[in-house]
Every structure is written in structure tokens, then in C-alpha cells.
Amino acid sequence: MxxxxxxxxxxxxxxxxxxxxxxxxxxxxxxxxxxxxxxxxxxxxxxxxxxxxxxxxxxxxxxxxxxxxxxxxxxxxxxxxxxxxxxxxxxxxxxxxxxxxxxxxxxxxxxxxxxxxxxDARYRRALSAGHTACHLASLALDAALAAAWTKEVPADALGAPGFDALACASSRIHEFGSTDVYRVGKSLRKRGFDAASLDQLDAVEDAANARLAEWVATGAGIRIDRDGDGLGDRRRWVCELPGGDAVIPCGGTHLTSLGELAAVRVELAREDVEGGIALTMTTTATPAAQA
Ligand SMILES: [Zn+2]
Missing domain, CATH: 2.40.30.130 (Elongation Factor Tu (Ef-tu); domain 3)
Known part of the structure; x- marks a missing residue:
């Protein structure tokens, strides 16, 4: 053609x-x-x-x-x-x-x-909820691990050191949730990440969940900004949080507001693997009750 x-x-x-x-x-x-x-x-x-x-x-x-x-x-x-x-x-x-x-x-x-x-509208909505929760959870994890960095690294969409961007090995969206796997090895340590911060995983998880509860409670609007309507054109997820827009490049689908969610929560699990730690973040989005 x-x-x-x-x-x-x-x-x-x-x-x-x-x-x-x-x-x-x-x-x-x-x-x-x-x-x-x-x-x-x-x-x-x-x-x-x-x-x-x-x-x-x-x-x-x-x-x-x-x-x-x-x-x-x-x-x-x-x-x-x-x-x-x-x-x-x-x-x-x-x-x-x-x-x-x-x-x-x-x-x-x-x-x-x-x-x-x-x-299929029901399935689309479930994936959109999962994808929105995935982005929000990545920002909450970055914030919860901000103190673990001893050197400057590129910041995330809200100004925290970008752990998610540097360490993410895979990200999978599913209905009303996502699973992200992070690799913490030599290269991340070289960039200034103190892996001891993952020893108290419950504290990291609690901090991330507290932040997520705050964000979800704002009911902030969400939109997709786009450079064009072609599949290959760049698009961005924009979450209009009260402290400022969070902007993440993204080609997926999303909810239109955090008001569509009752809660977003993460669970963290670590596993020692060759050369470092594999950290798995399991994110669950609970939809708001529909009127
Ligand atoms: Zn995305």
C-alpha cells in the first residue's frame, strides 16, 4: 500500500x-x-x-x-x-x-x-481504571522512596526522584488493576539508590497507600492530551491534581476523573534474585459505587 x-x-x-x-x-x-x-x-x-x-x-x-x-x-x-x-x-x-x-x-x-x-464498554472501563491506577501508583511509589536516593536522578511527573522510570522492568494493566515489576540491582545502586530502603517494605507500602488515598479523595480530573489523532502521534495522561498537573507520556485509555474510583491501593513484595532485588507492586482500583 x-x-x-x-x-x-x-x-x-x-x-x-x-x-x-x-x-x-x-x-x-x-x-x-x-x-x-x-x-x-x-x-x-x-x-x-x-x-x-x-x-x-x-x-x-x-x-x-x-x-x-x-x-x-x-x-x-x-x-x-x-x-x-x-x-x-x-x-x-x-x-x-x-x-x-x-x-x-x-x-x-x-x-x-x-x-x-x-x-465492549465494561471491559474498556475496567482497563481504563487499571491504567489510571497504574500511573497513580507509580507516582505514589516514587514519592514513598524519595528519601532512598543519595544522588540526583531525573524527576517524575510530580518532582520526586523517578524510581519507576529507572527501575521498571515490566508493567501489565488488567481489569481494575496492574502489576509492575522493578529490578533493583547494581546499576540502580550506582545511580544512588539505597536498597536498604526496601528492608522496611511495610513502611514504603503504607506511605504509598496514604498518598494514594489523598489523591483519590481529590476526585481530580483526567484528560488525554494529544499531538494528533494518528496512532503514532504522541499522547499524554494528564491528572489535574490540586498541587499541579501530573503529566505522563501514555498511549492507553483512562478514566476521566479520580472521582470514578473509591480507592487505589498497592501491595509490595520483594524477592532476592541474581544481582539484586525484584520488587513487585500489585495495584488494585476499587470503582466508586455507581448512582
Ligand atoms: Zn500509561
Whole structure:
């Protein structure tokens, strides 16, 4: 496909349905891949697969999966690469990024069709709650560990030393929660992190949970700022906390306010691993009772 543009994505604005035109279909081991000009479906990113794909329907066919595809603008043919075949990060210059909806292999969908997409609203909301809680928990953990640093390191969105950014090994969003794994080893110690601060893990956990309770009680508004509507355009999670906006680069979906949550709590667990400590933070978001 010559000069395929990015898929226009409507989920950052909260859309749960969209209409689009089929631009390409591709047979995949998992089923039939379908690329539209625009979609409300959030796809999982191969390079940083934190938030799972939305569930839903495309032209009444169940969407089995949705994955980010990439097209090298400099290559002839414009093949759509997916998964580990993508050699660049989403948003890289010179590449186009598309949502590949994966349907049953025999789904009757053809290039040029005008199709409706609908997203499972309950599942989307559960993932959005999990993703919002994940960002908030990372900030609370950074704040709880602020005194553990003996050297200056890049600050997080609220000015605390950025433990999360420096130590995070993996982050997975699920319904109403997330699991983050951090590696505390030689390189983090060299940067000035005192691992003894993790000896009193209960105190760190309590401090993080106290901060989370404060933030949730503000009911602060949340919005997604974006540089454009293409899948590869940069987007940012902005939480309008009373002390100032917290801004974190993010391509996922989120709640629109902390008022949608009754509580966010974290549990920390440590494990000694070769060369250091693996710290696991399990975050749980409790939705506010709906009127
Ligand atoms: Zn995020």
C-alpha cells in the first residue's frame, strides 16, 4: 500500500464505537487482520505491551485481538509488519502505525467495505481504571522512596526522584488493576539508590497507600492530551491534581476523573534474585459505587 497513513484513533477521546473503511486485509496465523482508516479500538503495542487490546465487534465479527502494525515508509510494497518484526518504537519517524483488528480467518470483510466497530464498554472501563491506577501508583511509589536516593536522578511527573522510570522492568494493566515489576540491582545502586530502603517494605507500602488515598479523595480530573489523532502521534495522561498537573507520556485509555474510583491501593513484595532485588507492586482500583 503506497503512503499508508497512521490509523486515526478515536479511543483517546473516549469513543466506544466508530465507522471506518477497510484499507487492507492480511492473513495472519491468528486469523484475518483488518486495517481501517479510523477505529475506536485500542490495540496492544508490541514494544511496550502494558494495556491489553479492547474487545468488541467489527462488522458484527468478534474482534479476537487488536495489535499495532507498522509500515516502513521507505520500503517498497509497504508491507505491514506486526509484533516482534517491528524494529522501531511506535511513533518513529518515517513509519506509519496502524491498528490491525484480528478476526476469525473466514470473516467476510473486504477492502473498501464501510464497517462499524463497537467496543465492549465494561471491559474498556475496567482497563481504563487499571491504567489510571497504574500511573497513580507509580507516582505514589516514587514519592514513598524519595528519601532512598543519595544522588540526583531525573524527576517524575510530580518532582520526586523517578524510581519507576529507572527501575521498571515490566508493567501489565488488567481489569481494575496492574502489576509492575522493578529490578533493583547494581546499576540502580550506582545511580544512588539505597536498597536498604526496601528492608522496611511495610513502611514504603503504607506511605504509598496514604498518598494514594489523598489523591483519590481529590476526585481530580483526567484528560488525554494529544499531538494528533494518528496512532503514532504522541499522547499524554494528564491528572489535574490540586498541587499541579501530573503529566505522563501514555498511549492507553483512562478514566476521566479520580472521582470514578473509591480507592487505589498497592501491595509490595520483594524477592532476592541474581544481582539484586525484584520488587513487585500489585495495584488494585476499587470503582466508586455507581448512582
Ligand atoms: Zn500509561
Amino acid at each position: 503506497p503512503h499508508q497513513p497512521d490509523t486515526i484513533v478515536e479511543y483517546p477521546a473516549g469513543a466506544l464505537s466508530s465507522r471506518g473503511t477497510v484499507l487492507a486485509t492480511l492473513p495472519l496465523p491468528e486469523g484475518l487482520g483488518v486495517v481501517l482508516d479510523r477505529t475506536a479500538v485500542h490495540a496492544v503495542d508490541a514494544g511496550w505491551p502494558d494495556q491489553p487490546a479492547d474487545r468488541g465487534l467489527l462488522a458484527a465479527h468478534p474482534i479476537r485481538d487488536a495489535i499495532v502494525g507498522a509500515i516502513d515508509g521507505a520500503a517498497d510494497g509497504g508491507d505491514i509488519l506486526i509484533g516482534r518484526d517491528i524494529p522501531v518504537r511506535t511513533g518513529a519517524d518515517g513509519w506509519s502505525f496502524v491498528v490491525v483488528h484480528v478476526l476469525d480467518p473466514d470473516a467476510a470483510v473486504q477492502v473498501g467495505d464501510d464497517v462499524e466497530v463497537t467496543v
